[in-house]
Amino acid sequence: MDLTLQVWRQASRTADGKFVTYDAKGISPDASFLEMLDVVNEELTERGEQPIHFEHDCREGICGSCGMMINGVAHGPIGGTATCQLHMRHFKDGDNIRVEPWRARAFPIIKDLIVDRSPLDQIIQAGGYISVNTGSAIEANTLPIPKPVQEHAMDAAECIQCGACVAQCPNGAAQLFTSAKVSHLGLLPQGQPERYDRVIRMVEVMEEHFGSCTMYGECEAVCPKEISIDFIARMNRDYLAAKFKNRKEAGG
Amino acid sequence: MTLDSKIPPGPIDKKWEYAKAHYKLVNPANKRKYDVIVVGAGLAGAAAAASMAELGYNVHCFVYHDSPRRAHSIAAQGGINAAKNYQNDGDSIYRLFYDTVKGGDYRSRESNVYRLAELSVNIIDQAVAQGVPFAREYGGLLENRSFGGVQVSRTFYARGQTGQQLLLGAFQALERQIGLGRVKMYPRHEMLDVVLVDGQAKGIVTRNLVSGTITSYAADAVVLATGGYANVFYLSTNAKASNATAIWRAYRRGAYFANPCYTQIHPTCIPQSGDFQSKLTLMSESLRNDGRIWVPKVAGDARRPDQIPEAERDYYLERKYPSFGNLAPRDIASRGAKEVCDEGRGVGPGGRGVYLDFADAIKRLGRNVIEERYGNLFEMYADITAENPYEVPMRIYPAPHYTMGGLWVDYNLMSNIPGLYVGGEANFSDHGANRLGASALMQGLADGYFVLPVTIGDYLAGQLGKKVSADRPEFKQTQAEVEERIGKLVNAKGKRSVDSFHKALGNIMWERCGMARTAEGLKSAIADIRVLREQYWRDVRVLGTNEEPNQALEKAGRVADFFDLGELMCIDALQREESAGGHFRVEYQTAEGEAKRNDDDFLYVSAWQFKGDNAAPELHKEPLVYEEVKLATRSYK
Ligand SMILES: Cc1cc2nc3c(=O)[nH]c(=O)nc-3n(C[C@H](O)[C@H](O)[C@H](O)COP(=O)(O)OP(=O)(O)OC[C@H]3O[C@@H](n4cnc5c(N)ncnc54)[C@H](O)[C@@H]3O)c2cc1C
Ligand code: FES
Numbered sequence: 001m002d003l004t005l006q007v008w009r010q011a012s013r014t015a016d017g018k019f020v021t022y023d024a025k026g027i028s029p030d031a032s033f034l035e036m037l038d039v040v041n042e043e044l045t046e047r048g049e050q051p052i053h054f055e056h057d058c059r060e061g062i063c064g065s066c067g068m069m070i071n072g073v074a075h076g077p078i079g080g081t082a083t084c085q086l087h088m089r090h091f092k093d094g095d096n097i098r099v100e101p102w103r104a105r106a107f108p109i110i111k112d113l114i115v116d117r118s119p120l121d122q123i124i125q126a127g128g129y130i131s132v133n134t135g136s137a138i139e140a141n142t143l144p145i146p147k148p149v150q151e152h153a154m155d156a157a158e159c160i161q162c163g164a165c166v167a168q169c170p171n172g173a174a175q176l177f178t179s180a181k182v183s184h185l186g187l188l189p190q191g192q193p194e195r196y197d198r199v200i201r202m203v204e205v206m207e208e209h210f211g212s213c214t215m216y217g218e219c220e221a222v223c224p225k226e227i228s229i230d231f232i233a234r235m236n237r238d239y240l241a242a243k244f245k246n247r248k249e250a251g252g
Numbered sequence: 253m254t255l256d257s258k259i260p261p262g263p264i265d266k267k268w269e270y271a272k273a274h275y276k277l278v279n280p281a282n283k284r285k286y287d288v289i290v291v292g293a294g295l296a297g298a299a300a301a302a303s304m305a306e307l308g309y310n311v312h313c314f315v316y317h318d319s320p321r322r323a324h325s326i327a328a329q330g331g332i333n334a335a336k337n338y339q340n341d342g343d344s345i346y347r348l349f350y351d352t353v354k355g356g357d358y359r360s361r362e363s364n365v366y367r368l369a370e371l372s373v374n375i376i377d378q379a380v381a382q383g384v385p386f387a388r389e390y391g392g393l394l395e396n397r398s399f400g401g402v403q404v405s406r407t408f409y410a411r412g413q414t415g416q417q418l419l420l421g422a423f424q425a426l427e428r429q430i431g432l433g434r435v436k437m438y439p440r441h442e443m444l445d446v447v448l449v450d451g452q453a454k455g456i457v458t459r460n461l462v463s464g465t466i467t468s469y470a471a472d473a474v475v476l477a478t479g480g481y482a483n484v485f486y487l488s489t490n491a492k493a494s495n496a497t498a499i500w501r502a503y504r505r506g507a508y509f510a511n512p513c514y515t516q517i518h519p520t521c522i523p524q525s526g527d528f529q530s531k532l533t534l535m536s537e538s539l540r541n542d543g544r545i546w547v548p549k550v551a552g553d554a555r556r557p558d559q560i561p562e563a564e565r566d567y568y569l570e571r572k573y574p575s576f577g578n579l580a581p582r583d584i585a586s587r588g589a590k591e592v593c594d595e596g597r598g599v600g601p602g603g604r605g606v607y608l609d610f611a612d613a614i615k616r617l618g619r620n621v622i623e624e625r626y627g628n629l630f631e632m633y634a635d636i637t638a639e640n641p642y643e644v645p646m647r648i649y650p651a652p653h654y655t656m657g658g659l660w661v662d663y664n665l666m667s668n669i670p671g672l673y674v675g676g677e678a679n680f681s682d683h684g685a686n687r688l689g690a691s692a693l694m695q696g697l698a699d700g701y702f703v704l705p706v707t708i709g710d711y712l713a714g715q716l717g718k719k720v721s722a723d724r725p726e727f728k729q730t731q732a733e734v735e736e737r738i739g740k741l742v743n744a745k746g747k748r749s750v751d752s753f754h755k756a757l758g759n760i761m762w763e764r765c766g767m768a769r770t771a772e773g774l775k776s777a778i779a780d781i782r783v784l785r786e787q788y789w790r791d792v793r794v795l796g797t798n799e800e801p802n803q804a805l806e807k808a809g810r811v812a813d814f815f816d817l818g819e820l821m822c823i824d825a826l827q828r829e830e831s832a833g834g835h836f837r838v839e840y841q842t843a844e845g846e847a848k849r850n851d852d853d854f855l856y857v858s859a860w861q862f863k864g865d866n867a868a869p870e871l872h873k874e875p876l877v878y879e880e881v882k883l884a885t886r887s888y889k
Contacts, residue, residue: 045804053803058326062326063324111800118319121320125430130381132381134378139377141336150387157417190382
């Protein structure tokens with residue numbers, strides 16, 4: 001199939017960017033979106049133009065490296081898929097496709113479609129873990145965990161930290177990402193000792209970098225792992241409970 | 253130089269205890285005086301960096317990814333082994349040890365493998381404590397499944413995302429240490445060389461992938477946990493950026509490269525569908541628990557699979573290996589697929605595929621159970637192929653997947669360069685000539701959590717007060733060499749893209765150093781690689797400069813190293829005149845077409861020493877001594 005692309009090109013963080021039009025010719029419907037870009041990049045290289053820079057690695061929808069706005073939608077038109085898992089058979093011959101980087105205040109552009117998502121790591125650093133030093137763990141089966149609880153925690157733990165939720169959110173909020181980690185750990189018995197401290201520390205760092213959540217729900221719609229927005233409600237409850245507890249403990 | 257593997261004395265089940273009791277220790281108050289560089293934050297690197305920081309060392313961790321959580325380990329699907337014997341099916345540390353030695357076709361070091369089996373149980377405890385949501389039974393206890401090459405259920409898993417969940421556990425432990433200021437993280441930094449001072453590893457040279465700045469960093473010891481090199485084949489199941497540069501640069505500085513020719517071709521991958529193909533997707537081995545592998549009995553049978561009656565199908569693994577059936581080890585299952593396709597019985601476009609059929613399992617267990625077990629894998633398959641595996645059998649074909657070879661290390665995971673440690677897939681240590689499924693995650697985490705943090709103290713204890721600074725001439729010299737090499741790539745200003753060279757190299761490797769190798773093929777491969785490499789340095793086209801984000805430049809450096817490594821793999825494969833595990837020399841097979849080892853002449857680890865660009869590498873041999881396990885012909889019949 002033949003396609004026309006409009007791709008955001010920007011040489012560096014400080015350079016001005018613009019859309020440039022490219023033809024993508026003879027693309028196999030079995031190719032992935034990134035493989036389509038590979039074909040375009042080989043042609044650009046041949047013509048002496050620098051290839052389009054985009055981030056990618058596993059190409060299996062799990063590392064969270066890839067991600068771009070495709071016709072205004074994070075990871076493109078098919079729900080529950082990362083860009084690397086989006087196949088060209090979902091487009092039509094002759095389509096015009098607009099390709100842009102994540103657009104969010106917290107994610108400055110590094111080059112072309114590559115952005116800096118490091119604030120997400122900072123949220124994890126603030127408390128997205130269970131404090132257990134190597135060697136001090138108890139025997140694994142001494143702590144039974146009901147299967148539904150484990151499954152629910154796993155639903156949250158599947159997040160790939162791609163940043164699509166932030167990119168799609170009109171406020172540039174990172175609630176879905178943060179709440180997924182808060183819930184993964186907060187649902188499990190191992191995560192209880194730090195549960196309330198954790199949520200406060202993570203939310204504070206999140207608020208430093210990202211916009212606030214007004215429940216548009218667009219994050220859930222584009223999440224390649226279909227992480228439920230219910231986790232945001234859960235995080236908010238934990239956060240309120242934590243604030244209340246803190247007040248009580250400080251007062252008492 | 254003789255290779256001292258430093259195997260501790262004593263009976264096999266007491267060696268690790270003995271070693272730990274005899275290592276020199278670093279006083280807790282002194283630990284913060286040591287700087288340790290860890291390159292890589294996959295399972296091995298993240299676990300090592302976090303654990304060493306917990307002990308009190310100053311850790312500096314470098315990755316080329318934007319976040320440590322993106323390491324290739326994240327993509328592991330099927331599971332991790334541990335000898336917990338929760339299933340009461342006769343498992344034990346000894347059995348895991350034995351299975352791994354046998355699975356590796358008796359080409360691994362017994363003492364290391366035993367320690368791995370011992371530590372496997374601690375890994376599960378550690379991961380669960382970190383919040384890794386492993387699958388559970390209704391009673392709330394941990395669930396297991398089976399993997400190839402074994403007859404017990406000892407594999408722990410988290411849906412089809414075990415690597416992701418284990419890596420997140422290690423990543424979170426690492427992020428905690430970063431938050432506490434005990435690990436300094438350098439994302440988007442690629443290590444391009446290791447710096448030796450008086451023959452000891454004392455630092456690295458890196459390129460900042462955003463600014464292009466080349467910088468030297470000094471430390472008291474260096475750990476490489478930089479993953480495997482299956483991307484030498486261009487098409488593999490590895491992440492696109494996985495590469496050999498870190499270990500290859502270390503090799504050029506004197507670290508021995510062990511068993512480079514031992515590569516694993518995984519039997520269950522989605523077949524290639526076109527020239528645009530950029531990587532091959534693994535379908536987890538766990539599918540072989542319930543899927544049955546078959547091809548039509550006669551060549552050229554073009555009927556749809558559901559039109560081929562039972563009697564006209566050849567379930568060739570079940571036929572040839574009745575006791576292990578579809579769960580035969582990977583090397584055997586892969587060769588089986590190649591064989592039937594070579595006979596013209598392959599299915600799908602190009603005839604390079606075999607069926608993996610779930611019809612029986614769905615009939616027996618119901619679609620729900622299959623969906624619960626493999627739902628995400630089935631979805632991934634459907635996404636890629638646009639076929640519904642609940643209704644039509646999957647088509648699979650072998651693909652390069654894992655590399656058992658890597659830098660040579662002793663029992664303490666130190667290379668022959670003092671102060672240079674190597675963990676995870678980057679070393680050669682535990683899997684011999686073939687790795688069993690669900691054992692790489694186990695090894696990476698055993699190395700990272702439990703071995704490296706302990707063994708490194710033994711070296712560091714002797715380094716107090718010997719700190720070097722990155723101002724020394726050794727650093728300046730190494731850095732200048734790195735810069736010169738980058739200059740060569742940027743200034744070649746040739747006509748051909750890096751990818752097109754990489755594909756050509758991959759083709760040579762796959763055809764002649766892949767699933768079946770011959771002396772003649774390997775010799776011609778070496779000659780062809782040399783020609784292609786010469787063209788590469790003359791004609792490669794890297795646009796743009798060093799002083800900007802430049803993905804073509806990143807790839808160009810890695811592919812240049814793949815040329816050299818590919819050549820060494822062929823040299824090693826040529827030298828090893830026997831078949832063992834994943835290394836199948838057509839000349840050495842039994843009447844039934846099975847790998848034929850030669851224990852009289854090849855019971856050793858080959859460890860190659862770099863001798864210069866235009867000189868042949870020198871082969872050193874570490875003899876393998878089997879005291880526990882009796883050498884036998886592997887049988888899965
Ligand atoms: C698709 C797939 C599925 C798999 N499934 C399983 C499974 O179910 N069970 C199992 O046991 N094994 C499995 N494996 C194998 C296993 O995942 C790997 O062997 C293992 O994860 C490797 O871990 P590692 O820590 O050694 O390296 P990696 O995870 O590859 O990490 C390498 C790290 O090094 C860094 N790095 C590399 N070079 C440089 C450099 N020059 N400069 C700076 N940083 C560098 C990278 O940024 C990265 O952080 C699977 C492999 C694949 C490909
Ligand atoms: S490249 Fe890894 S998620 Fe897309």
